[in-house]
Amino acid sequence: xxxxxxxxxxxxxxxxxxxxxxxxxxxxxxxxxxxxxxxxxxxxxxxxxxxxxxxxxxxxxxxxxxxxxxxxxxxxxxxxxxxxxxxxxxxxxxxxxxxxxxxxxxxxxxxxxxxxxxxxxxxxxxxxxxxxxxxxxxxxxxxxxxxxxxxxxxxxxxxxxxxxxxxxxxxxxxxxxxxxxxxxxxxxxxxxxxxxxxxxxxxxxxxxxxxxxxxxxxxxxxxxxxxxxxxxxxxxxxxxxxxxxxxxxxxxxxxxxxxxxxxxxxxxxxxxxxxxxxxxxxxxxxxxxxxxxxxxxxxxxxxxxxxxxxxxxxxxxxxxxxxxxxxxxxxxxxxxxxxxxxxxxxxxxxxxxxxxxxxxxxxxxxxxxxxxxxxxxxxxxxxxxxxxxxxxxx
Amino acid sequence: xxxxxxxxxxxxxxxxxxxxxxxxxxxxxxxxxxxxxxxxxxxxxxxxxxxxxxxxxxxxxxxxxxxxxxxxxxxxxxxxxxxxxxxxxxxxxxxxxxxxxxxxxxxxxxxxxxxxxxxxxxxxxxxxxxxxxxxxxxxxxxxxxxxxxxxxxxxxxxxxxxxxxxxxxxxxxxxxxxxxxxxxxxxxxxxxxxxxxxxxxxxxxxxxxxxxxxxxxxxxxxxxxxxxxxxxxxxxxxxxxxxxxxxxxxxxxxxxxxxxxxxxxxxxxxxxxxxxxxxxxxxxxxxxxxxxxxxxxxxxxxxxxxxxxxxxxxxxxxxxxxxxxxxxxxxxxxxxxxxxxxxxxxxxxxxxxxxxxxxxxxxxxxxxxxxxxxxxxxxxxxxxxxxxxxxxxx
Numbered sequence: 001x002x003x004x005x006x007x008x009x010x011x012x013x014x015x016x017x018x019x020x021x022x023x024x025x026x027x028x029x030x031x032x033x034x035x036x037x038x039x040x041x042x043x044x045x046x047x048x049x050x051x052x053x054x055x056x057x058x059x060x061x062x063x064x065x066x067x068x069x070x071x072x073x074x075x076x077x078x079x080x081x082x083x084x085x086x087x088x089x090x091x092x093x094x095x096x097x098x099x100x101x102x103x104x105x106x107x108x109x110x111x112x113x114x115x116x117x118x119x120x121x122x123x124x125x126x127x128x129x130x131x132x133x134x135x136x137x138x139x140x141x142x143x144x145x146x147x148x149x150x151x152x153x154x155x156x157x158x159x160x161x162x163x164x165x166x167x168x169x170x171x172x173x174x175x176x177x178x179x180x181x182x183x184x185x186x187x188x189x190x191x192x193x194x195x196x197x198x199x200x201x202x203x204x205x206x207x208x209x210x211x212x213x214x215x216x217x218x219x220x221x222x223x224x225x226x227x228x229x230x231x232x233x234x235x236x237x238x239x240x241x242x243x244x245x246x247x248x249x250x251x252x253x254x255x256x257x258x259x260x261x262x263x264x265x266x267x268x269x270x271x272x273x274x275x276x277x278x279x280x281x282x283x284x285x286x287x288x289x290x291x292x293x294x295x296x297x298x299x300x301x302x303x304x305x306x307x308x309x310x311x312x313x314x315x316x317x318x319x320x321x322x323x324x325x326x327x328x329x330x331x332x333x334x335x336x337x338x339x340x341x342x343x344x345x346x347x348x349x350x351x352x353x354x355x356x357x358x359x360x361x362x363x364x365x366x367x368x369x370x371x372x373x374x375x376x377x378x379x380x381x382x383x384x385x386x387x388x389x390x391x392x393x394x
Numbered sequence: 395x396x397x398x399x400x401x402x403x404x405x406x407x408x409x410x411x412x413x414x415x416x417x418x419x420x421x422x423x424x425x426x427x428x429x430x431x432x433x434x435x436x437x438x439x440x441x442x443x444x445x446x447x448x449x450x451x452x453x454x455x456x457x458x459x460x461x462x463x464x465x466x467x468x469x470x471x472x473x474x475x476x477x478x479x480x481x482x483x484x485x486x487x488x489x490x491x492x493x494x495x496x497x498x499x500x501x502x503x504x505x506x507x508x509x510x511x512x513x514x515x516x517x518x519x520x521x522x523x524x525x526x527x528x529x530x531x532x533x534x535x536x537x538x539x540x541x542x543x544x545x546x547x548x549x550x551x552x553x554x555x556x557x558x559x560x561x562x563x564x565x566x567x568x569x570x571x572x573x574x575x576x577x578x579x580x581x582x583x584x585x586x587x588x589x590x591x592x593x594x595x596x597x598x599x600x601x602x603x604x605x606x607x608x609x610x611x612x613x614x615x616x617x618x619x620x621x622x623x624x625x626x627x628x629x630x631x632x633x634x635x636x637x638x639x640x641x642x643x644x645x646x647x648x649x650x651x652x653x654x655x656x657x658x659x660x661x662x663x664x665x666x667x668x669x670x671x672x673x674x675x676x677x678x679x680x681x682x683x684x685x686x687x688x689x690x691x692x693x694x695x696x697x698x699x700x701x702x703x704x705x706x707x708x709x710x711x712x713x714x715x716x717x718x719x720x721x722x723x724x725x726x727x728x729x730x731x732x733x734x735x736x737x738x739x740x741x742x743x744x745x746x747x748x749x750x751x752x753x754x755x756x757x758x759x760x761x762x763x764x765x766x767x768x769x770x771x772x773x774x775x776x777x778x779x780x781x782x783x784x785x786x787x788x
Contacts, residue, residue, distance in 0.1 A: 048557055064559055065521040065532050065581070072523055072581045079526030090551065127459040129466055132473030133728070134761075138459050157484065158762040163442055165458055169759035187463045206730050207662065228759035230729045233668035268601065274627035274668055281675045334527070335624045336600050365563035365622035367528075368552040 002052035004043055006062055008070065012038045012054065019052075027094050027321055039097055040071040040078065041085040049090065077332070081304055084332030084361040087369040091394050093319055094308040095330060106355050110377045110388070115223030115241035117150070122176065125183035126168060128193055133202060135173040135184060137166040151225040151245045152176065169228070170202045170209070171216045179221070211262040215289045218382050219258070226258070233278030234259040234286070256285045258386075263291045263341035269362055270335045276372060276389050286389045287377070290341040293385075298346045305330040307359060309394060328359035328373070335364045345385055348376050359392070396446035398437055400456055402464065406432045406448065413446075421488050421715055433491055434465040434472065435479040443484065471726070475698055478726030478755040481763040485788050487713050488702040489724060500749045504771045504782070509617030509635035511544070516570070519577035520562060522587055527596060529567040529578060531560040545619040545639050546570065563622070564596045564603070565610045573615070605656040609683045612776050613652070620652070627672030628653040628680070650679045657685045657735035663756055664729045670766060670783050680783045681771070684735040687779075692740045699724040701753060703788060722753035722767070729758045739779055742770050753786070 002023070003016045013035045014020055020036055023029055028046070029036040038046070046052035047064055054062045072078050088095040126137040137143050137153070143166030147155035152172050156163030168176065176182035177195035184193045202209045212235055219226050223241030231237075234257035243252055257279045261267065279286035307328040308320035320327070329351040333339065351358040351374075358374040371392040379386055396417070397410045407429045408414055414430055417423055422440065423430040432440070440446035441458055448456045466472050482489040520531040531537050531547070537560030541549035546566050550557030562570065570576035571589035578587045597603045606629055613620050617635030625631075628651035637646055651673045655661065673680035701722040702714035714721070723745040727733065745752040745768075752768040765786040773780055 048559065063532055065530055068523070068530075069521060069581045069584070072525075076525035079523040079528045079530070127463060129462070129473040131466075131470035133730070134473045136459055136462070136473070138457055154760045154762075158760055165442065167761050171759070187459070187466045190463070207732075228729065230664055230667070230756075230758035230760075231762075231764070233664075233671050235664075270624055270627075270629075271665070273624070274672055277627050277672055278668055278675070281672070335622065336527070338601075362624075364624035365565070366548045366552055366624075367561050368548075368625075370625070 002046055002050055004038065004046065004052050004054040006043075006054050006067060006070070007057050012040065012043045012067075014038070027096070040068070040075060041082045044068060044082050045086050045089055048086070077302075080334050080363050081332045083363045083367050084330065084369065085305065087361065088305075088307055088330065088394065093310070093394060094321055095305050096308075096322060096326075098303055098306055098329070106352055109352075110375060112377055112379050113241060114380045117221065117223050119180045121181040122183075125185050125192075126166075126173065126176075127187045128173060128184050128198065129187045130201065133170045133205070135168045137168065137182075139166075140164040142166075146176075148244055151227070151239070151243065170198065170206075171213055171226075174199045174202070174213060175217060175220055178217075208260065208262050208265070211291065212260050214291075215258070215260050215384060218289075218379065218384055222379060222382070227254070229257045229259070232257045232282050232284060233275055236260075237284070238287075254284065256287055258287045258289060261288050261290045261341045261344070263293060263297070263345065266338045266340045268335075269333055269337050269339055272339065273335070273362060273370065273372070276391065280391050287386055288344075288374075288389055289384050289386045290345055291385070292383050293342060293345050297342055298349060299342055301331070301343045301346050301350075303329055303331055303347065303350060305332070306356065307394075325355075327357060329354060329356040330359045330361055332361045332363065335362055344374070348374060348385075348387060352376060396440055396444055398432065398440065398446050398448040400437075400448050400461060400464070401451050406434065406437045406461075408432070421490070434462070434469060435476045438462060438476050439480050439483055442480070471696075474728050474757050475726045477757045477761050478724065478763065479699065481755065482699075482701055482724065482788065487704070487788060488715055489699050490702075490716060490720075492697055492700055492723070500746055503746075504769060506771055506773050506780075507635060508774045511615065511617050513574045515575040516577075519579050519586075520560075520567065520570075521581045522567060522578050522592065523581045524595065527564045527599070529562045531562065531576075533560075534558040536560075540570075542638055545621070545633070545637065564592070564600075565607055565620075568593045568596070568607060569611060569614055572611075602654065602656050602659070605685070606654050608685075609652070609654050609778060612683075612773065612778055616773060616776070621648070623651045623653070626651045626676050626678060627669055630654075631678070632681075648678065650681055652681045652683060655682050655684045655735045655738070657687060657691070657739065660732045660734045662729075663727055663731050663733055666733065667729070667756060667764065667766070670785065674785050681780055682738075682768075682783055683778050683780045684739060685779070686777050687736060687739050691736055692743060693736055695725070695737045695741050695744075697723055697725055697741065697744060699726070700750065701788075719749075721751060723748060723750040724753045724755055726755045726757065729756055738768070742768060742779075742781060746770060 002019045006012050015035045023036045028042050029038040124139045124142050126135040128135040143155050146152045153166040153168040155166050174195050177184050186193050216226050225239035225243045226236050229237040236258040237254040238256045238258050239254050276286045306326040307330040309327050310317045311320050360372045362370045373390050373392045374387050376387045396413045400406050409429045417430045422436050423432040518533045518536050520529040522529040537549050540546045547560040547562040549560050568589050571578050580587050610620050619633040619637045620630050623631040630652040631648040632650045632652050633648050670680045700720040701724040703721050704711045705714050754766045756764045767784050767786045768781050770781045
């Protein structure tokens with residue numbers, strides 16, 4: 001049995017030789033003057049799962065609630081933090097408070113390819129249906145060409161070779177008007193419309209249309225094909241430069257979905273996880289895009305833990321310890337909490353500077369944990385921030 | 395070839411004998427004085443896919459855009475409506491404007507079972523961690539009993555037989571305090587808390603917590619097990635009365651997820667579809683719950699079409715026609731549009747009164763259509779509205 005002591009002035013510690021040895025072997029606590037001092041989540045874990053007993057100065061046994069109550073004033077989100085700690089430890093892996101490690105060298109970011117597109121001056125016009133937010137191009141030759149070369153619009157029926165109209169959604173309509181010189185006629189009034197007028201109209205009627213268009217344009221100008229991600233629960237699906245809707249008669253499949261998270265938006269963790277979940281269910285990489293932050297916009301979001309995983313040795317897979325490089329900046333959060341674009345970007349920056357990957361540990365209402373790893377990626381020359389999010393099992 | 399005529403004063407019609415015969419056979423338009431008059435979506439469909447030509451009074455051919463432009467002033471969401479019409483027709487099925495059918499007998503609603511629960515006066519207290527929004531019950535006997543009899547809380551570790559604390563989320567904490575007389579102690583101050591104080595605190599910190607709790611309580615009081623739906627992208631997952639977490643050592647699987655859509659909330663169609671999509675991906679029935687509307691709260695949401703499907707005859711499956719009973723009230727909508735709880739409830743009421751099922755036809759930015767059928771269900775004695783939503787392939 002592990003023996004712990006608690007004193008309001010000194011904290012939680014162990015001094016009994018057997019206990020000290022067991023704690024040392026499993027990297028619990030911090031050694032000082034022959035004692036090991038424990039953080040509250042460490043003590044709660046030991047009480048709950050390692051049969052530890054914790055005594056108060058008057059010799060009374062302190063249970064989970066009695067000990068936790070002494071700390072909850074200073075550690076407001078204690079239960080969420082404890083639960084994140086508990087799950088990681090419970091897998092036989094090591095996790096420590098952040099203050100206890102030193103910063104490491106930063107890692108290189110993953111770079112995505114790009115291809116410069118060469119827009120043409122299009123000698124044609126499309127009719128814009130203002131309330132439907134679609135436009136229709138009637139020229140069969142040009143429609144087929146735009147569709148096959150750029151995979152812009154929908155030529156005929158989706159995945160069928162019938163029909164000859166090119167239907168353009170509002171992003172495509174604005175993009176072709178802005179960068180390809182396509183003439184757009186208002187179907188209601190017969191007047192010609194400028195790209196920026198169409199975009200202004202869409203912005204008035206559709207939430208975050210400006211932020212979505214900016215990111216649509218960002219990828220399109222780098223040669224990516226960007227189509228609706230509706231079937232995959234995201235704003236867009238993307239194909240790498242060079243993709244075409246029907247190469248050699250076979251339909252290509254996208255491997256990435258792209259979701260826009262405006263930095264001013266706050267999203268429920270559960271809503272955010274839902275989008276990642278759909279992408280994961282259809283085996284696509286989920287990319288989140290957000291505006292680049294100004295220096296003063298970054299915030300200091302509380303980060304509690306660094307986590308170690310496993311490494312391969314001659315003896316097989318063994319757990320990593322504080323003698324190895326830590327892997328993750330582990331951030332505990334609950335399913336019903338909100339997170340904003342600014343907070344996520346700030347966390348990513350912090351993890352990057354420490355040479356760590358960002359790991360979100362999400363506690364659901366049943367105390368089960370879901371992990372997501374966030375990796376920053378670079379789209380050459382872009383002024384937006386993008387990161388891949390992957391579901392992870394430790 | 396089909397021959398159509400257009401005159402701004404008279405509309406679109408056919409009068410050439412071959413054309414009349416073909417239109418009649420496929421239930422296009424309305425016959426009057428030996429002519430068949432067409433709605434704009436019918437004419438656009440015939441031009442685009444049936445090789446029809448439409449002539450203006452001066453003998454000019456009118457293409458898709460030329461004809462659509464004449465109508466877009468009166469029919470603002472013309473393209474979205476046309477696309478919904480197009481997809482249904484394209485499957486060889488019949489769809490007509492709403493004004494052209496008569497109301498039918500209403501159908502009975504699907505009833506869910508219920509079992510009255512018998513709450514006990516619990517002689518124990520749990521500690522509430524205010525910033526974490528969890529409480530912990532330390533009594534092992536009582537914890538195990540609540541978990542196994544009511545499947546309330548999480549006893550030990552999720553799906554493992556270890557640990558002996560009962561962790562209660564905020565819905566469970568409030569519910570046990572309100573209906574089972576469980577005593578709740580504030581972990582920060584040591585004071586006893588009333589159910590309504592805990593709920594008020596949660597409402598301040600969590601979006602729509604009141605609406606979620608009301609619906610949680612509604613199902614719990616009828617004997618259902620209601621747990622987090624986080625892993626399935628919804629607010630809750632539910633089990634029918636009598637379910638237990640570990641019957642004969644086997645874990646039961648929920649078959650329904652329950653999502654709360656407050657009537658005052660407006661949701662993007664794409665967000666709404668995402669939640670249904672996750673549920674469908676894990677083979678669960680998706681139930682949407684919303685507050686009951688007062689009579690004056692119902693709105694007249696535009697409904698355009700009634701749709702027919704197929705029936706089995708001695709000759710096999712054949713399409714239904716206006717001589718059969720229509721099946722669906724078909725509502726065209728685009729992925730980037732918003733829909734509110736009030737609009738959905740109003741549409742359901744209208745469909746129910748006409749004896750039809752409600753069918754949402756969602757046009758994505760690529761003009762592909764996804765169909766969802768909505769069926770109202772009844773939870774005995776409940777003052778909320780619930781409906782099942784299913785993905786459908788016509």
